[in-house]
């Protein structure tokens with residue numbers, strides 16, 4: 001069951017809690033963390049691979065508009081009647097600015113199953129957040145409608161493949177959880193040709209505002225890649241059913257394919273995460289450590305090139321394009 005949304009529409013984190021960016025951030029290649037992971041940077045060992053933590057390029061940091069995260073909406077129909085920027089959306093949750101600051105065209109890919117209240121809050125905030133940046137984008141909800149265990153990584157692959165078919169001009173893909181809401185108007189969504197980017201590095205929980213956790217040693221939540229970077233890594237693995245491991249696997253693929261991984265700085269990658277119980281059908285994957293041990297030899301023959309799924313329908317809704325898929 002999802003947590004009740006607060007009546008206040010503003011939850012702000014004080015800047016003081018964000019003024020200590022990490023100088024020595026690393027990413028793990030094997031994670032034993034649960035969803036409430038609280039590992040600090042000092043607990044990481046020197047044997048773990050270092051990841052650069054620099055802004056990918058200046059164009060990614062152009063936005064200067066304050067952004068106030070709004071957690072007040074839980075009903076998608078309510079948005080339609082009350083939120084003016086929704087009117088300017090094109091069919092299927094696309095938007096193009098009148099005066100684009102760049103030619104960037106972003107696909108936001110959301111793996112999804114039965115999270116209606118999170119989706120409403122996500123749409124309210126992320127449409128507004130992206131429109132402030134004057135970039136073209138489309139939001140894709142990849143809805144797993146079968147009864148199998150949830151396959152977050154497989155849904156990312158499906159979303160990438162289907163989004164490419166629909167919009168071949170889209171060249172920047174955000175692989176984005178539905179329960180992470182951006183909380184920094186200066187954070188701009190873009191891809192870097194230098195590295196696959198990990199965005200959600202500083203996460204505070206909706207249930208515990210003010211307490212910011214450092215996720216810069218992980219590669220989950222939100223990552224951004226160009227089409228060619230994603231293809232070069234052969235996408236995500238299709239073999240992770242249930243919770244855990246697929247994000248670490250993706251980091252291994254990025255590296256195995258000779259590419260860099262980079263963190264958005266801790267001071268910038270701020271997100272709100274909704275607390276939620278374990279979803280039915282997304283129980284921890286007991287095979288994940290075994291699978292992670294095999295990535296190095298299996299990544300070329302498991303991924304985008306072995307994707308097997310059925311699209312039941314593609315619905316161009318007002319706020320998003322929904323791809324209903326079964327594996």
Ligand SMILES: [Mn+2]
Nearest residue numbers: 177179274276
């Ligand atoms: Mn979650």
